[in-house]
Amino acid sequence: MPLLSVIQSLAVLLALNGASPIGPDPSPASPFARIDGDMLVPSRLYHGLGKPIPMVLSLRGTTEIPEDGFQLVLLDGEGRVLDSASGLEPGPLDLGREMPVTLDLERAARVQVIADGLPVGTPVVVEPLRGRRPVRTVRDTRPDGRTRYTRIFAFGDDLLDPTREADVKRLEAMRESPDWEEGEELVLSGFRTYVDRDVVMESDFGEIRIDLAPESAPNTAWNFRFLAEQGFYEDTLVHRVVHMDSSGRRFVIQGGDPSGTGDGGPGYDLPMEESDLPHDLGVISMARADHPDSAGSQWFICLSREGTARLDGQYCAFGWASRGAEPIARLADVEIGDASSGRPVHPPRIALMRLVPAEPLVPGIPRSSSRIDEWWVHPTSDAPPERRPR
Template sequence: MFAGLNGRLLKKIGVIALIAGAWPAFGQLTPDRLYYGVNRSMPMTVAVPATVSSEPTEVRIDLFDPRNELGEAEATAPVLAGPVDLSTLFPVLWKGPSPKLRYAQLVVGGTQVGPPVVLQPMSSSPTAVLVKPQTREVYFNDPEKDAPNFKPGDGMLLWITEPPSYSGIRAYVDKQVRIETSLGEIEFRLLPQHAPNTAFNFRQLAEGGFYTETIVHRVVNKLPTSGQPFVIQFGDPTGTGAGGPGYSIDLEASQLPHDFGVLSMARESDPNTNGSQVFIALSREGTASLDGKYTTFAEAVSGAETILAIAKVPVQNQRPNNPPTILQAVLVDAPPYGKRPARVQRPAATPGAR
């Protein structure tokens, strides 16, 4: 329905491009800044890829809800190359019934181009507390006794919901995180729809070089009770399992199940002590009991062989004898929204293998 409008708009784009001297060599929707306050304009920039065709090409932005399993666009709007205001194109961002995470994807000539932009609502979320069911005591570490007021295993997680608030949107170009290790590479697709603050925290740490030259300090290839594959853990610069980034973030109520290749936050007994340490699940059977207790936020889309190689290193008391090294963690462009890769699968066990 936008063909006629886009035809006229893109003739103007061609004139502008000729005046400027050339078309841009790539296509991308890029936010002008990271944060946008509620009910304000959302300036972004559209770059259209180079083309040799003299015919007008449809250019639009599609809005996606990642929880829509059909993958259909929630809304769409024609655009010109150059500055756009996403709040004008999509009033639902400010006036919808409830804030939710979305992706904005540039489409040129019917083809999705460049990584999408993540639109994360800055809204209140439930807070997890560990309580003792019999007394309703909230878990804490008693400074006088230098011990917790009750055993964490005796507690249960409760979620406290505050009155809703919505202060705006955090917008950023979607990236994947490539972990380069001494045994190979693993690439993770971040899933902010499940744990937005955790996913953003991890990409910020990776971008800042936090994980460079750290080690995999814990490997549990098989649980002693069931023999099921469990986890491999890294993200502590001290290599002891006690270090972190110097701050903590809250547990998020992720609905992503633990399974092979899923990345989750490690923490202490207090549910809101998440920081930089993460673990990769090695099987659904071994990690299903962690669902809802630890924040899952990403999944491996390549590197299954590397995960298995790390899981097989010799250990003593869960610590590798010769710990694999995280050489670096870097951000790489995510694919367009409709071309997102699937999570890696654990290879089937070879008959007779031990």
């Protein structure tokens, strides 16, 4: 038997038994570590241009090969099918060869395994590695009429609010200036691939499950996942709670600072990403200082669309809570000791964060449909009070 055939046969046997034919099993901290249900696993995290995107398809989570083989579908965040491959057997494969559309992705997408018409196993995220457009800012005044801050008004040549006449004129003037920065061409440098994971926050009031959105903010979502996986958020506080803003609209709960002061972080700053995920109930976003590129580890969860819509474009939203409406409501309802800073009398604790397999994706269903969309209220009983004997 030719050597190549022997190698291919060995790879198939290893895949059928859930083992990777490429090197030893990854450690649990690895972004492509296998657990039951990970049917498709990338062989590495990063892939250069013009290089294969090797993955291994195995029988984890199922017991037999479908009569017509497995199918792979490439899905965007809205659940649209971008590409597909059918009749696949367990073993190694090159994703770029099986689904060429992968090589032309503009934003992150997910690969889902389909068996007998049903999605099975954890999706795999495929992120194109691209730069960002210049962030255009201006010094402005907040609605209180006193506080000055740096407002983002455009990314590249695109205004956040094209109806804002002052910003239209401002961008036109900047283009005519000799100091105008066009920005670097957004060159594709390669791909990052990993098995999709959700993040579970274990709070004093229960668990909150976060679905990450790399299709909206790939590096921010990856940073949060990495910090959560590596124990950065263990035993941290929800140090800021603003249940209602000055207009009586639910606002945010904030945590992610190991120092508990509101000024701490991971020791580095994240570049601001151009997220198109609207701030809404349950959406998680990155807190930061005044400079757009000053986020690091601090996060906040939105408590309403009405209160947080003004944060769109100014802060980087990167996921949403799919479970945990009650813990979020209870965290927002703690007693506040300092109204000016939102510091609770007894700041609630995040005991730890852990990664769990993301749910299989059903083609045609947007991922955001999993977001909690109703404010939790304490259940009340309509039953009449119990009669007691006299």
